[in-house]
Amino acid sequence: MxxxxxxxxxxxxxxxxxxxxxxxxxxxxxxxxxxxxxxxxxxxxxxxxxxxxxxxxxxxxxxxxxxxxxxxxxxxxxxxxxxxxxxxxxxxxxxxxxxxxxxxxxxNLVMITPNSVNYCLELKPKEGYLSETFKKASKCYYCLKQFLKMSENQIEHRSEYCPLDLFSGNKTRMKRALLSLLRNPQNNLKLFKNENIVYNENSDMKDFEDFIKNSLFDSVNMFLDFIIDILLSNGKSNLIVKESPVLSTKKPETCIEGTNLDSKSFLHKLLEVQKLSETLEIDTTEQIIENLEYVPILLNQIKQHNIDLTNERDRKRFLTIVEDKYLALISAVAKDCSIMISYSVAENDNVPCVKLGEQSIFYRVSVTDLEPKAAKTLVKRRKTEQLLLQIFEKKLKT
Ligand SMILES: [Zn+2]
Structure with missing residues (x-):
């Protein structure tokens, strides 16, 4: 105890x-x-x-x-x-x-080096690809869901953020994604300083500019370049980050999948797990009575087949052994997790470092909210998908 x-x-x-x-x-x-x-x-x-x-x-x-x-x-x-x-x-x-x-x-993911000034950016990126269900709408789950949230008065403004921009691997699009999150964070972006939230949905973008200039960066643009390069890295390497020009591009009407992600990048790995559900035939009409009962079954299978998921070959084996329904639930967790990028200038031998001009900034990428979801999540998701398509079609007619 x-x-x-x-x-x-x-x-x-x-x-x-x-x-x-x-x-x-x-x-x-x-x-x-x-x-x-x-x-x-x-x-x-x-x-x-x-x-x-x-x-x-x-x-x-x-x-x-x-x-x-x-x-x-x-x-x-x-x-x-x-x-x-x-x-x-x-x-x-x-x-x-x-x-x-x-x-x-x-x-403790929001802190990297004790007894120093620590920052942490939390991003809830959501589903980073255009699922088959929404191809006819040419809008991704997140962007369609914004219409639903508006109609239910859950949000005041629709976000310009599109997860497909963040997962595109294209730096200009990624910057647009992060800027959109900063302008309208909802529950998808938070910034911590020494474990206290300093920026979230209740904050003002102007405050953020002041905050950034008083921390380690000359501008918000530089901060975003820093975050983007970390997201595009494998999370383990030392990086040299150069500031790129400030670009403002308007969000296009449709959500487009990018193809520029390096297969070794952290974002690519996360996207792969999210996409597990795409090729599966899940019958959500059959009664799903179990909720978390599948978790011990899954863990038992891993044990019985002696699977070590850090190993590439075992990962492939795992995908063939495990029932589609369970893979879909793993994918659902990956679509709802949060990325934590913590950083500090305090010297730390256990983590990689970013060179930014004269400065060295130590960083760590981790993920949180990885707890298993109840099996009924899949049924709920199917219902929401149908609702989103209905709302979209209605919108087209008006
Ligand atoms: Zn989108």
């Missing part, structure tokens, strides 16, 4: 399912599991952790580079958490305030 008693921690972020706390003076975070209406059992959470460690991370990175583990909190810990977090958590999140005694210990 790991006790939090006597340890100092900092509230970092909170999503629908987890609260992320950094245990100060360590390089890890604790992901507290919110459980309202259902109790998390140890098997489910161990399976979820193993799914992240043995399936998602090696599939995306080709290595086991950051592993998660399950810890148990004492009831005293949980009582203390309730008291200490009450003042800090946003009010709208406090409707879910029952915490599981099991929690996940994971690497």
């Amino acid at each position: 790991m006790s939090l008693i006597g340890k100092k921690f900092k509230y970092i972020n909170e999503g629908n399912a987890h609260i992320v706390l950094h245990v100060t003076e360590t390089n890890y975070v604790i992901r507290i599991i919110k459980e309202n209406g259902h109790t998390t059992n140890l098997d489910t959470i161990s399976n979820s952790v193993n799914f992240v460690n043995l399936v998602m991370v090696p599939l995306i990175f080709g290595s086991y580079n950051h592993s998660h583990e399950v810890i148990t909190l004492s009831s005293e810990d949980i009582d203390n958490l309730h008291i200490e977090l009450k003042e800090i958590r946003p009010k709208h999140r406090q409707v879910k305030s029952v915490f599981s005694k099991f929690a996940i210990k994971a690497p």
